[in-house]
Each structure stands twice: as C-alpha cells, then as structure tokens.
Amino acid sequence: MIEFTFFLIIFLLSFSIIYVTNLWLYIEAVDINNFEKINLCCTWGEKIEDGLLTYKILASDKHKIIIQNAIDDWNQNLNGLIRLEPSVNSSADIEIKLNENKSGKIAGQSTINYGPTGFIDNVKIILNEGTFGKSLSFNIIEIISKHELGHAFGIGHSNFENSLMRLTHYNNESLEITECEINAVIDANMWKLKNNSNFPYGTVEKFSICKQ
Numbered sequence: 001m002i003e004f005t006f007f008l009i010i011f012l013l014s015f016s017i018i019y020v021t022n023l024w025l026y027i028e029a030v031d032i033n034n035f036e037k038i039n040l041c042c043t044w045g046e047k048i049e050d051g052l053l054t055y056k057i058l059a060s061d062k063h064k065i066i067i068q069n070a071i072d073d074w075n076q077n078l079n080g081l082i083r084l085e086p087s088v089n090s091s092a093d094i095e096i097k098l099n100e101n102k103s104g105k106i107a108g109q110s111t112i113n114y115g116p117t118g119f120i121d122n123v124k125i126i127l128n129e130g131t132f133g134k135s136l137s138f139n140i141i142e143i144i145s146k147h148e149l150g151h152a153f154g155i156g157h158s159n160f161e162n163s164l165m166r167l168t169h170y171n172n173e174s175l176e177i178t179e180c181e182i183n184a185v186i187d188a189n190m191w192k193l194k195n196n197s198n199f200p201y202g203t204v205e206k207f208s209i210c211k212q
C-alpha cells in the first residue's frame with residue numbers, strides 16, 4: 001500500500017488593522033512578475049529602537065522546544081539586527097500560542113496589531129497541533145513557526161517554490177531562513193535596520209526582491 005503522507009497546509013495571514021494612518025503609494029515601473037520576491041507587510045516602530053522584541057510561548061513542553069528552535073534560528077540568522085528575548089512580564093511583543101486543535105485546515109496564523117501611529121504594536125501567532133484531523137510533524141510545526149515569525153517581523157508571502165514564506169507548504173519539506181528573508185525583514189523595517197534613523201517610517205516598497 002502506498003501511504004499518501006503528502007498533504008497541504010494552508011497559512012492564513014490575517015491583519016487586524018486597528019489604526020492605519022499611513023497611506024503609501026507605489027508606482028510599478030518594471031515588470032516584476034518573473035522576479036522571486038517576498039511581499040512586505042508592515043513595519044515595527046519605536047519598539048525596535050533598542051533592537052529587542054520580547055516573546056512569550058504558550059504551548060506544551062514538547063511543543064515549546066520546537067517553537068524555541070524556530071526563535072533561536074531567527075535570532076541566529078538576524079545576527080543581532082533584531083533580537084527576540086523571552087518576556088519577563090505578562091505581556092510580550094510577540095505571543096506564540098499552540099492550540100491542541102487538529103480539525104481545521106490552517107496550520108498557522110498571525111494577527112498583527114497596529115499602534116496609533118500605524119506601526120506594529122504586537123503580534124499574536126496561533127499554531128495548530130494538526131490539520132485535517134492529523135497531527136503535524138515536529139518538523140513542519142518548526143517550519144510553520146519560522147514562517148509565522150517572518151510575518152511577525154513585517155514580511156508577507158513569497159512567490160517562489162522552496163521558500164519559507166511561500167503561502168502553502170508540504171509536510172515533508174525542509175526549509176531554512178535564508179538571506180532572502182533576512183533582507184526582506186531589513187527592507188520592511190529599513191528606518192532602523194538599514195538607515196538607523198532616529199524616527200520610524202514605513203517603506204514605500206511593496207516587496208523585497210530575492211532573485212531577478
């Protein structure tokens with residue numbers, strides 16, 4: 001019997017916009033359809049002034065280890081640009097919660113909440129233990145955690161295969177955080193991470209190009 005273990009996991013990115021004060025205009029000057037790119041979503045404001053964002057994990061011990069691996073991997077790849085640190089109080093900039101739910105189609109979801117000046121105030125990530133009634137492997141939960149953390153840093157979906165920020169993923173994939181995701185995080189938060197400005201501003205670009 002051939003066991004069909006190859007199933008689709010769908011990510012849903014929902015942006016709950018509380019305040020949006022910035023209206024960004026973008027004029028597309030070149031044909032970008034053939035470019036490998038990652039969309040840019042949004043920008044952290046003064047919270048990344050000190051280069052730190054706090055996180056909190058709400059999950060069973062076995063899942064906490066997997067989610068922590070994803071956080072450690074981002075920290076390693078960001079190499080100090082922004083550092084995720086465990087929150088020491090009840091609130092956190094990024095909250096990651098794993099539900100024991102397996103019945104849905106969605107493996108992970110990020111909700112981005114904006115502050116009064118239009119910058120990211122906090123992010124809530126919900127992960128599910130399974131989809132379509134089956135438990136997800138630890139491998140895919142780690143990939144989903146890394147994917148959703150990408151959203152938490154302000155980046156959207158990519159348009160190419162074998163990419164961490166692709167909208168859909170398969171159970172047996174092996175995907176890493178690459179220079180492409182790191183550059184997109186820098187582009188999304190360029191006021192601080194590229195230009196080291198004293199005040200936050202959003203990027204006018206809608207996407208970050210990975211490969212032309």
Ligand SMILES: [Zn+2]
Nearest residue numbers: 011012013167
């Ligand atoms: Zn996504």
